[in-house]
Amino acid sequence: MKHMHKQENLSKNQQIVLDYIEKVNEPIKAYSILHNVQKKGIKAPLQVYRALDKLVEIGKIHKIESRNAFVACKNSSCQLSKATAFSICESCEEVSEISDNKLSKYLKSFQDKAGMKFKKYNLEFFGLCKKCSIK
Amino acid sequence: MKHMHKQENLSKNQQIVLDYIEKVNEPIKAYSILHNVQKKGIKAPLQVYRALDKLVEIGKIHKIESRNAFVACKNSSCQLSKATAFSICESCEEVSEISDNKLSKYLKSFQDKAGMKFKKYNLEFFGLCKKCSIK
DNA sequence: GTGTTAATTGTTATAATATAACATTGTGTA
DNA sequence: TACACAATGTTATATTATAACAATTAACAC
Ligand SMILES: [Zn+2]
Ligand SMILES: [Zn+2]
Ligand SMILES: [Zn+2]
Ligand SMILES: [Zn+2]
Numbered sequence: 129m130k131h132m133h134k135q136e137n138l139s140k141n142q143q144i145v146l147d148y149i150e151k152v153n154e155p156i157k158a159y160s161i162l163h164n165v166q167k168k169g170i171k172a173p174l175q176v177y178r179a180l181d182k183l184v185e186i187g188k189i190h191k192i193e194s195r196n197a198f199v200a201c202k203n204s205s206c207q208l209s210k211a212t213a214f215s216i217c218e219s220c221e222e223v224s225e226i227s228d229n230k231l232s233k234y235l236k237s238f239q240d241k242a243g244m245k246f247k248k249y250n251l252e253f254f255g256l257c258k259k260c261s262i263k
Numbered sequence: 264m265k266h267m268h269k270q271e272n273l274s275k276n277q278q279i280v281l282d283y284i285e286k287v288n289e290p291i292k293a294y295s296i297l298h299n300v301q302k303k304g305i306k307a308p309l310q311v312y313r314a315l316d317k318l319v320e321i322g323k324i325h326k327i328e329s330r331n332a333f334v335a336c337k338n339s340s341c342q343l344s345k346a347t348a349f350s351i352c353e354s355c356e357e358v359s360e361i362s363d364n365k366l367s368k369y370l371k372s373f374q375d376k377a378g379m380k381f382k383k384y385n386l387e388f389f390g391l392c393k394k395c396s397i398k
Numbered sequence: 399g400t401g402t403t404a405a406t407t408g409t410t411a412t413a414a415t416a417t418a419a420c421a422t423t424g425t426g427t428a
Numbered sequence: 429t430a431c432a433c434a435a436t437g438t439t440a441t442a443t444t445a446t447a448a449c450a451a452t453t454a455a456c457a458c
Binding site: 139140141142171172174175178182196 | 405408409415
């Protein structure tokens with residue numbers, strides 16, 4: 129067990145940012161996070177972006193690429209798999225993480241024609257949520 | 264033929280931007296497009312972004328969300344379907360559009376548990392292309 | 399303890415991406 | 429002609445993200 133420099137626990141800033149993202153429980157943007165954690169001592173965008181990078185890397189949060197927003201993971205397996213899927217309502221912007229074994233199994237085993245080796249994927253579905261469909 | 268305000272042809276700026284994107288034949292960023300079409304008379308970012316919006320809307324190009332880049336469509340059916348999938352090499356950044364009937368059929372018919380009505384999706388796979396795997 | 403390494407933080411400045419607002423011009427059709 | 433709508437031109441600004449560098453902290457080996 130030599131040079132095992134892999135941290136078990138989150139650092140101070142990482143924990144502050146994660147706590148806030150988990151509290152709001154919906155996709156949130158980096159600068160909005162910044163404004164809301166300034167009372168905790170985080171002053172600069174880079175402090176937020178660095179925490180976000182780490183949290184994404186370890187699977188605690190995900191980036192909704194089409195929205196430039198970040199959301200807490202609801203799916204324990206993401207910390208390992210890096211396989212993410214979301215449904216996004218184009219009307220109310222509600223986002224939910226899809227957890228579907230069949231879907232993830234299918235996509236993890238997908239082979240493209242060019243013989244590429246996939247390590248991860250991100251899938252975003254767009255449409256209307258139930259509430260917005262009725263209106 | 265009444266009130267048929269749906270244009271058949273691209274406008275001048277839209278055509279300039281599309282021509283350039285098709286010529287480079289790889290994902291390219293908005294400001295890079297701007298620099299390269301200034302000789303054609305396009306001077307401001309907004310002129311590029313407006314053309315890009317339209318071209319994405321009609322399926323002539325796609326946005327690679329994780330890269331903030333735009334690429335010409337290689338798949339005639341995208342003008343209708345809005346169902347896109349890409350493979351992205353994390354080493355050389357090569358991007359190719361996946362055209363796989365089984366995959367698109369599977370995803371188009373996917374139903375999430377919340378009963379959302381999907382109109383489109385975007386899927387991005389990440390990994391190493393054949394060339395970069397060898398190295 | 400000391401020394402070593404990597405991770406994290408703090409800070410200022412700047413780069414890169416994208417949109418707001420408003421006036422004007424072009425295009426198809428009644 | 430007049431109308432509706434799409435597209436353009438222009439300036440300014442908003443939003444998202446990173447570069448560069450110095451300082452501090454945490455984990456481990458010896
Ligand atoms: Zn997750
Ligand atoms: Zn909705
Ligand atoms: Zn396409
Ligand atoms: Zn490659």
